[in-house]
Amino acid sequence: MWNILLLAVVLLDFQKDGVSFTVETEQAQVDPGRSLYLTATLKTPKGKVLAPPDFRARARGFALAEEYAEEPFTEADGSVTQIVNWKLVPEPAAPVYKIAPFVLGDAWAGPIRFESPALRAAVSGDYEFAPRKVLPPLSWRLAGKIALGLLAALLAGGLLWWAMRHLVRRVKEHRMSPIERAWAELDRLLKKGLPGRGRYKDFYVELTMVVRRYVQRRYGIRAPHLTTQEFFDELCTHTPQSTARFADLHRFLEAADLVKFAGVQATPEMADDATARARNYLKTDAAEAVREGEKK
DSSP states (O other): OOOOOOOOEEEEEEEETTEEEEEEESOSBOOTTSOEEEEEEEEEOTTOOOOOOOOTTTEESEEEEEEEEOOOEEOTTSOEEEEEEEEEEEOTTOSOOEEOOEEETTEEEOOEEOBOOOOOOOOOSSOSSOOOOOOOOOOHHHHHHHHHHHHHHHHHHHHHHHHHHHHHHHHHHHTSOHHHHHHHHHHHHHHHOTGGGTOHHHHHHHHHHHHHHHHHHHHOOOGGGSOHHHHHHHHHHHOGGGTGGGHHHHHHHHHHHHHHHSOOOOOHHHHHHHHHHHHHHHHHHHHHHHHHHHHO
């Protein structure tokens, strides 16, 4: 709602068939530096329904037209009074300032014209005094803009630091051996503390992915994209001599599938046991890889 001063200038007084429509303002002359406020009052007799006109499409020379309609009220004789307050923002140096004719019921009303701004004195091209650089005063708005700029710079710097740190870690892990990378991923997972927050399903998903990615790098099997049974079929095909060694891994992944897909409610003890099984498999398989390397 706008606080409007005492209105004194009547711009339009329309009367027809018991319908009264008046437009008032506090100033008839346009000032480009100030908004112009209008109060449009429509009175209709009992039984007659009529909506106030919309000035937004009829305003000429104004960059913006906003309205605020007050609650209609009914007089003792049944007549209805509707009041709409308008805010008009003048455009600088517009050729004309007016509200074009508009329809009111079955009749035309208007136009509503405003006085153009008074002409300003011409400015010569000569300096009346030696110009000097004037710095803007430090205001709350300027301080806010500076603070926002600093905050944006900090956010950009933080994002760049995070991206560089993430890239360095990825490059470092890419150069690791399969078992070194698996230990790094497992350590990062345990630091998240998912079981302590009750997120057992997420924990089992990430834990099994650590093991599956290790198998993919170690044996060249696309383990993350296979079901548990497909995964073991591929693993036994690649390393038939090690089928017995993978039995504990098979039980670990099947138990994890019950939590991930069958809705089994895990417990902290189950999460600890799954972590121990994953560690045991990684240690055993890494030791086997070392022995295979020594034989070669």
